[in-house]
Amino acid sequence: KEKSIGVFVGSLRKASYNRAVAKYLETLAPENFKMREIDLSGLTMFNQDFDDEGTTPAAWTKFRSEVKALDGCLFVTPEYNRSFPAVLKNALDIASRPYGQNVWDGKPAGIISVSPGGMGGFGANQQLRQPLSFLNLQLLQQPEVYLGHANAFLDENGQITNDSTKAFLQQYLNAFVDWVTFLSEKH
Ligand code: FNR
Numbered sequence: 001k002e003k004s005i006g007v008f009v010g011s012l013r014k015a016s017y018n019r020a021v022a023k024y025l026e027t028l029a030p031e032n033f034k035m036r037e038i039d040l041s042g043l044t045m046f047n048q049d050f051d052d053e054g055t056t057p058a059a060w061t062k063f064r065s066e067v068k069a070l071d072g073c074l075f076v077t078p079e080y081n082r083s084f085p086a087v088l089k090n091a092l093d094i095a096s097r098p099y100g101q102n103v104w105d106g107k108p109a110g111i112i113s114v115s116p117g118g119m120g121g122f123g124a125n126q127q128l129r130q131p132l133s134f135l136n137l138q139l140l141q142q143p144e145v146y147l148g149h150a151n152a153f154l155d156e157n158g159q160i161t162n163d164s165t166k167a168f169l170q171q172y173l174n175a176f177v178d179w180v181t182f183l184s185e186k187h
Pocket of ligand 1: 017079083118
């Protein structure tokens, strides 16, 4: 059966290194894996009043139903100030509510962090594990992916120029596909 994988990129900028890596991963997916980025740019900052007062933004409703329909979630995140960006936290919060309607619940998930810095977004990657675990996303633990020096392995068109990085991402994608398949066979 075809699997639908949502890719959540924690950067809104056009030339994002993280988006470039996410786009490369999408090209590695097998036939029956449909990977596509879910746009986070139109999500108004979470405010519980909108749900309580019946003025839920249309973009939230759409986002919640998109997440609900997924068979897996792949988070590709930059590091902002040693944590993951607010755009990702906002997305996590929106689809975790209203109370009792957490649509992340039980979904297989993976994390990749990408940075021009030397530590590969380690802080963002680790901190993201905390809400994902609470929201009951089923996180692939290994291999871990911390991609540092992104400006060295990506060219100005966002293409990966380094064969060892490509091979590593293929290895990761294979593990992620196996993980999603394994968990979905249980249900
Ligand atoms: C950064 N950057 C950054 N990098 C890092 O490795 N650790 C960090 O803590 C931070 N902190 C940080 C804060 C803020 C507000 C910004 C805007 C940037 C640099 C960051 O890695 C760089 O801008 C990347 O290019 C962001 O990822 P995208 O947009 O290329 O995907």
